[in-house]
Amino acid sequence: MYGMINDAIRQMVTERHGEDAWEEMRRRADADLVFLRMAQYPDALTYRLVAIATEMLGTEVDAVLRAFGDYWIDYADEAYGELLAVSGDSFVEMVENLNDLHTRVGQLMPDLKPPSFHLTEQSAGSFRLHYHSTRDGLGPMVVGLLEGLGRRYRTAVEVEHVVRRDAADDHDEFLVRYRPA
């Protein structure tokens, strides 16, 4: 996992729960003081951070991932605002662009193992999003991600996690209903 993910977790925890909470998490996860966004870190560290946050907040892993997906848009807007600014003018355009974006970024960052996104059943107010990833259990993060994008593009979004990746299904599917503001 690229350092930007861990750094976003750090920033989110610090903003919402304070420096001390982050310091406790960091120590417990045995993480570095500073994450370099473009450097590679073990996936296990990120999962550890998520598990510790879950425990400290006394909530469910899914809730933490969903909140993080939502926060990721803010983080990306701040860190990669210029990229987002030219990646689409609307919620749907942006979602349509997700796959292209991740694929190209994957070329630039050799070890990224980027996820893939593609849309089916597109209509005026809804689409079905298919999410493939080599990593386990991050579906709830995509729900937050879509909600965060809706917020960024002032679009009311309702996401239903209709298919969960498991032994029977090799990917997650989301039914997304939206209505531009």
Add this chain to the structure above:
Amino acid sequence: MNPETRIGISPAQMGAVFPFHLACDAALSVLQLGSGLRKLLPELLPGEPLAEHFELVTPRLPLDAASLLQRPRGLVVLRSRKRDLRLKGQLLSLPEAADAPLLFVLTPVVDSLRAVADLGLQIGDFAAHDGTRDLLLLLQAQSTTLKELHKLAGSYAGELETRRKVESELREAVALAEAANRAKAGFLATMSHEMRTPLNAVLGLLGLLQDETLRPRQRELVGTAREAGETLLDLISDILDLSKMGAGKLQLENSAWEPAGLLQSVHRLLQPKAVEKGLALRLALPERLPGAVLGDPGRLRQVLLNLAGNAVKYTERGSVVIGLEVTPGDGRGQRLRFSVVDTGIGIAGERQAEVFTEFTMLDASYARRYGGTGLGLAISRQLVELMGGRIGVDSELGQGSRFWFEVELPETEQPVSRSALDLPLLPALRPARLLLAEDVAANRLVARELLQRVGHHVDTVADGAEALQAVTGYPYDLVLMDVSMPGMDGLQATRAIRELDGPVARIPIVAMTAHAMCGDREAFLAAGMDDYLQKPVDRVELLATVARWCAEHPRGEACQPDATTAAAASSAEIDQRTLEQLARDTDPALVPELVALFLDDARGRVARIRQALAATDLARVEDEAHALGSSAGTYGLPGIQRAARHCEEALRGGDRAAGIAAAQRLVELADPAFSALAARVVPVSAA
């Protein structure tokens, strides 16, 4: 059908694949353009002349069909004449297409994501195959990384700044703490001076009181008071030592000395106490005793005396053995390992490490029983470590203890200087004329009594000005000069004496001071003083110092010993206990000398009493009898003392007949008593 013409591309399809393409006719009028280009240049419409909207940047050719057709390959860059926009790509010549012989396949030149936004474009406006898309992501990654680097550099600079600030604050704090520590050390030294001066007087006066005739109960009380006072004095000395070491002010001496002498001096000092407790105190010396070594004999003696003193104190029965082993050191020196083995109660293993830390006493009951501050071993450890040595203890509860320390010291050819350690080598003691300058009456009294008791003549003055006057009026052998006195102090007086004319300017002057910090000694010597004694003045040290300076600077007029030898021993009464007390109060090795001095003086007085009796000079008889009586008691001759007192009291009471009778009896008793005393005490030189 020619395979090359089989792919027909509609303008819409062409626009999807090449959004920034531009087709022109042979006259370079625009025929067709892609959607991206239309978005960028809305006013560029089909039919417009190309040259009106663009100029050719690369290649450097005029923008006409003939020029372009000569160079169909290579990069083409067009610059818009209407806005800040460059397009790059390649030119395709289509001679078979009748109406559109020239096709530009272009893409906007962009160097950042911002440039894309500024042009009003989205990434999606670029064709999926266009490498510009990847370039833009790469540029984004680079910009993100640069921003991150700036942020890290900023926080690094901030950290450096903070560290510099903290370090400077830390340095200030350390300087403050050091200043406070110096102030504390100075305060402790001053306080120890202030405390030791009156305590010294109290101890001296108690000592004098012990010499008086006391009832047993009174003697016991005075003895207890004196012991308590000496304990207090030890405590003050210990605290002073610790404070000096804490302030880093303790400086070690580096002089030549002989280990054997040190061991013997410690043995001699503890012997009376060991005898009193019924302990065997022995020395275990190596077969080959080391010669002179370089080091601080005073501090090493302090350590050995502490260990051996503890052993004697805490051992109820059995023995204490003070030992020395010598082995070659790691460097050029010799390793001296001193040990003290006792048959005392021992120390349990887990407590052994604690005994060398400050304020540790193994059992509080020891403190009540034996006194002691618990500082001695801590001071010993620090002293030994200061010398680069080690200290330790091997012990088992109930099996006795072996305390040891070792130091490595270089051997030396330098002559061993005389010091208080070398009492057996003292030059023969002879009465000297001393001037004592001391402003505190009690101290004056104590020092004078000590010196007079061994036969010195002592004049006293109370300040520097009086001292200066006194030395010009009388040829003293030595001046004992207190350093701090009101008016002219000891240093000023010394400088003034050194500036006098004649031999008096060279009179030996010994400073007496309770200033205990290092550096003072240099100040005294710089003022012209020859030596110094630390207060409270130790009897042995005082006597040794006086003897040394008077021997090195003899004056012609000092009394010479009477050569008459004693007659046979008589039944004269000699009080052995008083002589033992004298040995304890001074030093066993000194007693023969002291006795010899006393006898010289006493015989002189008896002779003068005889002369005065012949001349009926009863005032003279009374004076001499008084002096003889005072000292006879100290030297274990109570019969002489009583006779002298009778004589003195009768004469003072005006009973001339009784006085003369008593004087005659005194003269009769004197010679046999003196001879008996001389026979009882064997001089050191003969031992």
